[in-house]
Amino acid sequence: MLKFSEEQMTEFKRLVARYPEGKQKSALLPVLHLAQDSFGGWLSAETMDYVAELLQITPIEVYEVATFYSMYNLKPVGKYMFEVCQTGPCMLRGSDDIIAYIGEKLGIKPGETTADGMFTLKTVECLGACGYAPMMQLGKHYREHLTKEKVDAIIDECRKTAASLN
């Protein structure tokens, strides 16, 4: 049985308190973010059922939402997810080449995860960084003005961080 830690529970309560009495369902999106971050970077059926129980809504209300929004992962993803923008303005600045380069370097296609579970490559639509293109989202932050050299450095950085955490 999964369960939020005490600290996560405090955050959960803070989120719910922002909405009027009886409107706790409004906290669903932020709570799903919290759950995804807390339970392995994706939303399993078990996680979603737990969220439903906490918010006192039906599981289907959670599934509906989890499948609608692109930031919720419905299957496991790599430790580091490269979400590279492929929309028009980024394309004008060479995002296609960056996506191809990452794919080649990691030996995966968009949507796939490396065999060691370290990296996932995902193409996404405009992230509001068009002036700093090409770009990708990595965790909570953006990596902008990407070049092949920068991609190399980011991959090394991820490998090093992962090694130091082990």
Next chain:
Amino acid sequence: MSKKLLLEKAHVEGIRYFDVYRREGGYRSVEKALKEMSPEAIVEEVKKSGLRGRGGAGFPAGMKWSFIAKPEGVPRHLVCNADESEPGTFKDRYLMEFIPHLLIEGLIVSSFALGSNDTYIYIRGEYAWIVDILEQAITEAKNNGFLGKNILGSGFDCNIHVQRGAGAYICGEETALIESLEGKRGNPRIKPPFPAVKGVWDRPTVVNNVETLAAVVPIINMGGDEYAKIGVGRSTGTKLISACGNINKPGVYEIDMTISVEEFIYSDEYCGGIPNGKKLKACIPGGSSVPILPANLLLKTAKGETRYMNYESLADGGFASGSMMGSGGFIVLDEDQCVVRHTLSLARFYRHESCGQCSPCREGTGWMEKILKNIEYGNGKMSDIDLLWDIQRKIEGNTICPLGDAAAWPVAAAIRHFRDEFEWHVLNPEESQKRNYGLAHYADPIHVPVA
């Protein structure tokens, strides 16, 4: 130099923090509004300012505010739209990241004017680090008595909450945003009822863009009449433009809407021209949803007059030969770019973002993407171009929300102005895989008959 009202202080060291922001004159508008003005008087100033919504539609903000219903005993809400997902648009992010207190200040004054005790900022989920910046600013404002109970002894209580979305362009549409704020899928609602009558939790709600609400600060400080003197005609005040694509200096610029498009693209104060001595081919001046214009129609109107960076001038000629200010996402294409490919990329975006509620939008966006893919990859037929035209026309105006139109217009404008490039792809399936069509005559001074 254009007059700056929003970003003037954005580069002051430490302006992200309350103390510096306050020292630089911040929160004066809250003092003035809450101590000296009534809510009605604030709405009146915003009306006088001529401020138009900066989220894309350009609807007069003061007028929108005056529509909010005030049933006895029902709370009202102000919701700030920080979903910013229109390709080419990254101005709200800049404002929130660098000068977050300006938004918070604008929100407090606007909440007072509308009677919102709980105000929400709905921010796109990907802007995760900006949530921290905003929450920090909110905490600072609260600690200094500008938020919370009985603000500045006025008797007005206000809290601001930041709610993260989770990746869905459609949640920028105001009724989809409200659904999302209620913890549901972002399916736009059928209007009426309008949010001003029945919005979030069925309560009267006003949804405004980040930049619109920030602009309330200078309006209150200088007065609506003074604000209205800046700019030209019905394009009052300043506008943030996020410029991207093939230009030397991509970034966010505050303009006063009196400069020409040519000056904006080529002067060093703004975009700094096109890199590598390339020529300008085309531009989408107001975010991906507005019509693309070839260089000749961008710099001059069909009548041969200079085109300016304001609402009226950008729209001059209607859809036959003009475009729109939209959200201010300015996307520049140089001579090496392929309009078919760029249009395909936008079509994919809209197919991906359609919420799927209405069949013309759900089916039409997918169909357009497929046909464009065929044309781009050398498998197109001449009749496909007419078919595309036909599909986009059948989407436009036949859907619950304007995303359908937003998906149709880019395709329509690309065919209208660049039909020969589409035809060239069809006629030269092999060659078009190896090189781009180039500039053709798009930069020549031709005259388009005005319909």
